[in-house]
Ligand SMILES: NC(=O)C1=CN([C@@H]2O[C@H](COP(=O)(O)OP(=O)(O)OC[C@H]3O[C@@H](n4cnc5c(N)ncnc54)[C@H](OP(=O)(O)O)[C@@H]3O)[C@@H](O)[C@H]2O)C=CC1
């Protein structure tokens with residue numbers, strides 16, 4: 001891997017502490033960093049290099065997936081880490097940073113390869129890029145890369161403005177927009193599941209699929225992020241980015257090669273084929289919800305508007321469900337239902353593909369059978385489950401059984417690790433490309449408008465439930481229902497039946 005200087009804006013912040021440093025440390029342990037690697041952390045705080053390094057060491061101890069128990073490994077790793085005070089608004093601070101970087105590049109005869117990672121509030125992204133350009137830091141004889149955290153804009157217009165400001169100094173191929181869902185092993189596996197399994201490949205289309213459900217349910221509430229979340233809501237925090245990215249990864253036609261260009265092209269095609277919401281009206285396709293007080297894991301929790309930092313009159317969505325249509329050859333007429341929410345009954349990110357019942361189902365028997373389901377669990381436990389129907393040898397009835405394979409996640413790199421390693425190699429396959437981001441905002445914008453004008457009812461749901469009842473009706477109108485956790489988990493009885501029938505779990 002090329003030698004590089006990694007400049008981290010926001011190095012004293014929460015994300016750096018919990019995700020970025022642990023990820024880079026694990027890459028170091030796996031020898032996935034270049035020999036000559038230097039990270040310069042930036043923040044406004046007055047910290048000596050030693051003080052900063054000891055903060056980084058603490059973050060490794062608290063958050064690394066592999067314990068930072070080996071003191072000598074931690075010490076060696078910290079040798080690669082430096083700190084500079086910098087206020088992103090002060091051009092003169094960039095000049096000092098430039099001297100520091102240039103001095104090192106010259107001393108060790110290193111190429112001018114620079115990563116600029118923006119782990120700061122989104123309002124600062126534009127200023128940083130302008131100052132990188134003004135100070136000459138982004139003019140390099142080697143390569144340069146800009147890593148940008150979410151949210152990428154607040155709506156379509158602000159995202160376009162932000163993108164135009166990045167484009168002043170960076171080409172699209174130099175911009176790496178992080179969406180950590182794209183770093184999750186099962187999201188990366190979606191494409192592989194299809195292309196490496198001819199059986200699934202054959203079924204992956206409207207002829208056989210009745211509907212697709214994509215869920216990201218969380219038990220956590222707004223936590224300490226009210227200031228951000230109350231201006232964002234579920235639609236901006238999860239739906240516009242993570243949920244639509246999962247939809248693209250699932251619904252895209254297989255690219256010939258898994259390259260950034262080809263995957264990006266196929267994902268864009270999905271977004272272009274998404275039926276604009278205006279056709280059926282936001283109110284018939286979208287359900288907005290907000291949690292009220294309730295119980296989670298036997299513990300009483302507050303309602304959203306009682307959370308610290310939340311406006312007591314807030315109408316912010318903590319839940320959103322929507323019905324989407326992809327009007328292309330493969331998916332037309334298949335409804336895609338997407339939902340995400342906080343303070344729901346369980347934590348799970350999951351895709352369920354429900355297959356159609358054959359038309360002649362009743363020709364042999366009057367018994368109704370459960371639909372075949374392919375369930376892809378993205379997290380917290382990754383796995384794939386296939387629901388089939390079998391005759392129960394004990395009572396002669398046809399009953400659903402589940403064939404399940406869990407993905408062993410021990411030693412599997414975290415999403416940030418995978419994505420940072422890809423970025424260092426210059427591979428943006430699993431990053432959000434501008435076309436996709438713009439089309440996602442474009443699709444979501446009517447929802448933002450409708451929410452802002454209060455044109456949609458704000459349904460409440462009790463913390464610990466499966467969300468507002470109105471979201472059930474969204475599917476009932478089409479003759480379907482949500483597949484919740486409890487319906488997907490094999491019961492003891494079903495397991496016994498499957499064991500008797502020789503099916504392995
Ligand atoms: N935290 C999370 O779980 C997630 C965060 N993100 C995104 O990551 C980014 C960072 O978030 P997070 O770490 O939580 O934020 P924090 O508020 O914890 O950290 C902000 C960082 O920005 C620095 N900073 C603020 N103002 C300036 C300035 N004027 N000049 C220089 N540095 C400045 C702070 O340094 P100092 O205090 O020393 O000035 C600090 O290091 C945001 O874009 C957020 O949306 C995305 C996904 C999840």
Ligand SMILES: O=C1O[C@H](COP(=O)(O)O)[C@@H](O)[C@H](O)[C@H]1O
Pocket residue numbers: 216218237238349
């Ligand atoms: O980006 C975000 O994601 C988390 C959920 O991520 P997961 O990996 O735990 O599924 C969410 O809690 C947060 O609000 C959002 O900003």
